[in-house]
Amino acid sequence: MNITDVRTKSPLVLTYANFVTPQFVANVVNVVGASPLMSRELAEFKELAGIANAVIINTGTLQKVEINDIIKLSQEAYQLGKPVILDPVAVSVPFRSQAITQFLSSGHVDVIRGNAAEIAWFADIDFASQGIDATGKGDVIEIAQRAAHKTGAVIALSGACDVVSDGQYTQTLDINVEQLSSIVGTGDALSSLIGAFIADGLKVPNVMNAMATFKLAGQKAATKTNRPGSFTNQLLDELFVIDNIDVQNFMEKSVLNHG
Ligand SMILES: Nc1ncnc2c1ncn2[C@@H]1O[C@H](COP(=O)(O)OP(=O)(O)OP(=O)(O)O)[C@@H](O)[C@H]1O
Numbered sequence: 001m002n003i004t005d006v007r008t009k010s011p012l013v014l015t016y017a018n019f020v021t022p023q024f025v026a027n028v029v030n031v032v033g034a035s036p037l038m039s040r041e042l043a044e045f046k047e048l049a050g051i052a053n054a055v056i057i058n059t060g061t062l063q064k065v066e067i068n069d070i071i072k073l074s075q076e077a078y079q080l081g082k083p084v085i086l087d088p089v090a091v092s093v094p095f096r097s098q099a100i101t102q103f104l105s106s107g108h109v110d111v112i113r114g115n116a117a118e119i120a121w122f123a124d125i126d127f128a129s130q131g132i133d134a135t136g137k138g139d140v141i142e143i144a145q146r147a148a149h150k151t152g153a154v155i156a157l158s159g160a161c162d163v164v165s166d167g168q169y170t171q172t173l174d175i176n177v178e179q180l181s182s183i184v185g186t187g188d189a190l191s192s193l194i195g196a197f198i199a200d201g202l203k204v205p206n207v208m209n210a211m212a213t214f215k216l217a218g219q220k221a222a223t224k225t226n227r228p229g230s231f232t233n234q235l236l237d238e239l240f241v242i243d244n245i246d247v248q249n250f251m252e253k254s255v256l257n258h259g
């Protein structure tokens with residue numbers, strides 16, 4: 001889908017959120033015209049996966065007792081044919097590595113969205129990080145492609161250069177908008193936004209469309225303010241008014257296809 005379809009169809013995006021950024025994530029989903037819903041309750045997962053159009057599992061503040069819950073949520077979504085997006089926050093920290101390994105072995109995932117360091121973990125490539133932030137340097141195209149091969153998932157690697165790859169077909173968007181990394185939760189919001197854009201089918205260009213819409217809104221917001229507080233509000237405003245024609249032009253100019 002594109003932003004116009006999202007506004008028309010208003011997909012329901014179910015997020016198993018972390019406890020740091022759910023308000024911002026819900027607002028990003030809401031201002032683009034989709035419907036946000038958050039839950040962490042096993043008893044209602046089947047019913048909610050039934051009405052949702054996409055399910056996002058964010059492991060930013062996961063506890064050990066919750067690992068089976070996220071596995072169950074991903075299985076319910078899979079059985080109901082709903083796409084599952086994993087946001088593996090700071091996955092290289094040992095407890096998180098173990099939790100995600102367990103999740104991958106019994107759960108189901110269609111898309112993994114993370115920064116370069118998080119995606120590098122799935123690719124078995126070293127990449128420096130500090131907590132939730134990627135701090136190193138590396139070949140992000142190779143990292144995304146290798147992670148896609150190893151996991152079988154579509155990879156959405158975010159950063160100054162955004163990369164989407166299913167292992168065969170790869171698209172990149174290399175536009176630096178520093179302000180997007182100055183506020184916490186842009187990655188979390190992007191993961192749930194991708195859910196809205198793949199509600200009618202998982203294709204690499206749909207995932208890239210979500211990433212490009214978010215980056216263009218960030219670029220527009222950055223021309224109006226460079227302070228993180230006002231940037232947050234401006235980003236929501238730009239997402240609210242963004243025009244699909246602007247996104248298409250931006251993608252035609254800036255998105256590169258790699259075989
Ligand atoms: N240096 C940068 N230049 C341009 N855009 C960036 C930059 N860093 C991040 N972004 C954009 O910010 C958004 C979030 O990506 P990022 O890689 O920072 O996620 P994250 O590390 O998971 O964030 P968080 O943990 O705060 O949610 C994406 O839209 C990405 O394109």
Ligand SMILES: Cc1ncsc1CCO
Pocket residue numbers: 018020021060061089132184185187188
């Ligand atoms: C800061 C932080 N800590 C765990 S999750 C989170 C939000 C960014 O994903």
Ligand SMILES: [Mg+2]
Pocket residue numbers: 089090114115132187188
């Ligand atoms: Mg993150």
